[in-house]
Amino acid sequence: MNHFSIKTQAGAFRADFTDQGLSRLHFPGTFEVTDPAPGSGEASLTRRWRQLTSEAVMAVLKGHRPGTLPPLDLGTATPFQRRVWALLRAIPPGQTLSYAAVAARAGSPKGSRAVGGACAANPLPLLIPCHRVLAANGRIGGFSGGIDWKRRLLTIEGVPVK
DNA sequence: CATGAGATTGTAA
DNA sequence: TTACAATCTCATG
Numbered sequence A: 001m002n003h004f005s006i007k008t009q010a011g012a013f014r015a016d017f018t019d020q021g022l023s024r025l026h027f028p029g030t031f032e033v034t035d036p037a038p039g040s041g042e043a044s045l046t047r048r049w050r051q052l053t054s055e056a057v058m059a060v061l062k063g064h065r066p067g068t069l070p071p072l073d074l075g076t077a078t079p080f081q082r083r084v085w086a087l088l089r090a091i092p093p094g095q096t097l098s099y100a101a102v103a104a105r106a107g108s109p110k111g112s113r114a115v116g117g118a119c120a121a122n123p124l125p126l127l128i129p130c131h132r133v134l135a136a137n138g139r140i141g142g143f144s145g146g147i148d149w150k151r152r153l154l155t156i157e158g159v160p161v162k
Numbered sequence B: 001c002a003t004g005a006g007a008t009t010g011t012a013a
Numbered sequence C: 001t002t003a004c005a006a007t008c009t010c011a012t013g
Helices: A044-061 A079-089 A099-105 A112-120 A147-156
Strands: A002-008 A011-017 A022-026
Touching (some): A002 A044, A022 A044, A099 A112
Antiparallel strands (some): A002 A011, A011 A022
């Protein structure tokens, strides 16, 4: 499992890759700092993936769309999770939906809580914008990377938070 | 406004 | 089958 660090103004993120593509993104300070594999020659394809991922992360931190992404390796994600994540990627910066609204769009009108579960399982925060999903009545809801990050990202996009 | 109960869904163990 | 979770709504002080 190949990985590399993305240095940004908000700290160093870490992106993990498999042969299939980008598999996971970690927030600064949420991962072990490991030395790069000795003598790891990078395939040019992987190099392109790094470039795209890096640009995408920095774009989102500026409140923009991720742009072109490398292939994603969603691993053993369930159909429901893939469905929810696809819906999230369609939400533009600055816009938000409630867990219930996402549930409705996913075909499970009463599955708002299940949507929370799918968001919690999201391996690619920022790129799959689960921070744009709020609770009912404009309440903030939860966030795997910490509520602070959720507020921070929403603020960047100009969304008022309580 | 704060708190609590109950309903409901998808998932992992 | 059981228990849990980044929910929601409704009821009550």
